[in-house]
Amino acid sequence: MDSTSAAETRPLHQGEVPVYMETGKAYPRAVKGTFRSLKWWATLLTLGWWHLAPFLRWDRGPGAPDQAILIDLPGRRAYFLFIEIWPQEVYYLTGILLIAAIALFLMSALAGRVWCGFLCWQTVYTDLFVWVERQVVGDRNQRIVFDAQKMSPAKLGRLALINLGWLIIAAACGIGFTLWFGDAFEMLGDILTGNASTAVYGTIAVIGGFCFLLAGYARERVCVYLCPYSRFQSAMFDEHSLIVTYEAWRGETRAPAGRDANFEGRGHCVDCRACVQACPTGIDIRNGNQLACIGCALCIDACDTVMDRFKLPRGLISYDSSFNIAARGSGAKPQYRPIRPRTLIYGGIMLLAATVMLARLASRPDVDVNVLHERSPLFVQMSDGSIRNGYVYKVLNMKAEPRTFGLTLAGLDGATMDVVGGESNVTRAELQVARDSVGTFRVYVSAPADKITGRSMPVTFELSGPSRTVRTDSLFAGPEK
Numbered sequence: 001m002d003s004t005s006a007a008e009t010r011p012l013h014q015g016e017v018p019v020y021m022e023t024g025k026a027y028p029r030a031v032k033g034t035f036r037s038l039k040w041w042a043t044l045l046t047l048g049w050w051h052l053a054p055f056l057r058w059d060r061g062p063g064a065p066d067q068a069i070l071i072d073l074p075g076r077r078a079y080f081l082f083i084e085i086w087p088q089e090v091y092y093l094t095g096i097l098l099i100a101a102i103a104l105f106l107m108s109a110l111a112g113r114v115w116c117g118f119l120c121w122q123t124v125y126t127d128l129f130v131w132v133e134r135q136v137v138g139d140r141n142q143r144i145v146f147d148a149q150k151m152s153p154a155k156l157g158r159l160a161l162i163n164l165g166w167l168i169i170a171a172a173c174g175i176g177f178t179l180w181f182g183d184a185f186e187m188l189g190d191i192l193t194g195n196a197s198t199a200v201y202g203t204i205a206v207i208g209g210f211c212f213l214l215a216g217y218a219r220e221r222v223c224v225y226l227c228p229y230s231r232f233q234s235a236m237f238d239e240h241s242l243i244v245t246y247e248a249w250r251g252e253t254r255a256p257a258g259r260d261a262n263f264e265g266r267g268h269c270v271d272c273r274a275c276v277q278a279c280p281t282g283i284d285i286r287n288g289n290q291l292a293c294i295g296c297a298l299c300i301d302a303c304d305t306v307m308d309r310f311k312l313p314r315g316l317i318s319y320d321s322s323f324n325i326a327a328r329g330s331g332a333k334p335q336y337r338p339i340r341p342r343t344l345i346y347g348g349i350m351l352l353a354a355t356v357m358l359a360r361l362a363s364r365p366d367v368d369v370n371v372l373h374e375r376s377p378l379f380v381q382m383s384d385g386s387i388r389n390g391y392v393y394k395v396l397n398m399k400a401e402p403r404t405f406g407l408t409l410a411g412l413d414g415a416t417m418d419v420v421g422g423e424s425n426v427t428r429a430e431l432q433v434a435r436d437s438v439g440t441f442r443v444y445v446s447a448p449a450d451k452i453t454g455r456s457m458p459v460t461f462e463l464s465g466p467s468r469t470v471r472t473d474s475l476f477a478g479p480e481k
């Protein structure tokens with residue numbers, strides 16, 4: 001029985017490419033081999049990182065979160081080891097995303113869809129979900145028979161067991177996601193004891209729900225129809241990119257073979273379809289490189305096992321470049337060229353982005369200021385004739401210690417300040433800002449009327465701290481002269 005026959009839902013016009021083709025369900029057969037082992041290691045690594053990273057600790061001093069990697073949404077802060085990213089520094093996130101995207105391009109240019117086949121969470125979770133099916137029902141043939149059986153209490157029980165296994169994995173996925181956004185130990189305790197907030201349970205339900213549906217029921221359709229990356233990644237390939245390929249020059253002409261077959265004058269492919277049956281997307285790699293091939297390399301393991309059985313050289317299906325396939329077919333010497341213009345460009349962009357980010361990180365200020373001139377009213381004339389303007393003055397203390405700053409004015413003769421709740425009628429005000437926080441001060445600046453020569457005069461706020469002085473220009477409004 002074969003699961004790969006495609007049934008289109010309506011007849012196509014001549015030359016029309018179907019947007020969606022309903023294909024039979026894939027029942028990937030279990031395989032053993034190098035790439036299968038690599039895939040398990042990749043699963044261990046990706047899921048290990050996903051679930052354990054929030055539990056890593058990093059000492060930032062008293063009062064500060066000690067989670068090594070934390071996205072603190074209520075506090076509007078992100079922490080990565082010794083780096084603390086404030087909302088106005090969101091460009092770091094842009095830099096990280098840029099580097100990640102280019103790394104993906106580089107990976108694709110070098111080794112095809114390695115990301116899709118080994119590291120993407122859709123692949124990782126689908127692999128786990130299929131493993132659950134195997135434990136409950138069995139391998140490919142048993143699953144095909146099981147699906148074809150009429151519903152019965154026994155079948156219902158096994159379906160319930162499969163779905164329960166999927167639900168546990170999906171819930172773990174959702175819980176793992178939420179732990180990046182709060183203290184992992186505390187949050188996990190709250191979740192397990194029913195004391196977490198509705199928002200936390202809601203997030204687990206949404207993320208876990210997507211995991212359940214995408215890995216349990218949508219499977220390879222996500223890669224073929226939903227994922228945008230599968231659509232444009234071929235733009236990153238060239239003739240030297242390694243992709244999973246069938247060496248047709250060696251495999252054809254294919255034909256079934258007995259155990260002691262003579263392969264003189266015929267191809268090495270014995271048409272056993274082991275590669276097709278191992279494929280999680282249900283395709284036949286012998287038909288050439290296809291959009292649905294996620295590069296998982298399980299067909300390589302399947303075919304190598306067959307080649308071993310017939311004492312033929314391994315690698316009828318292998319990671320190879322189209323350049324090498326053509327070279328091998330024509331008897332020329334194959335060669336792999338990882339250093340090429342495209343890989344150099346990708347590597348160069350990554351290096352440049354990383355250098356800019358590191359330089360910016362090394363020179364980032366530990367204090368920032370924001371001044372807002374009050375508009376309503378723009379100014380007030382006091383009983384002694386002086387003109388008064390109001391400002392909201394915000395100081396971002398990015399250090400893990402409380403600090404006292406001195407605030408002075410420049411550019412406005414005779415001006416004095418009143419800090420609401422602080423000093424009055426001073427030319428230098430002291431502002432205290434708690435550690436790691438934004439201090440917001442309402443400051444009134446008064447200047448003698450005879451010094452105000454226009455409706456809008458420049459004024460500069462100078463904030464002196466232990467490490468640097470921050471000058472911020474603003475305007476001082478007065479009556480028309």
Ligand code: SF4
Binds near residue numbers: 244283
């Ligand atoms: S054709 Fe091979 S590499 Fe591609 S998805 Fe199928 S098993 Fe994986």
Ligand code: SF4
Binds near residue numbers: 251272275286316
């Ligand atoms: S597993 Fe190898 S020998 Fe068997 S059909 Fe696929 S390519 Fe041919």
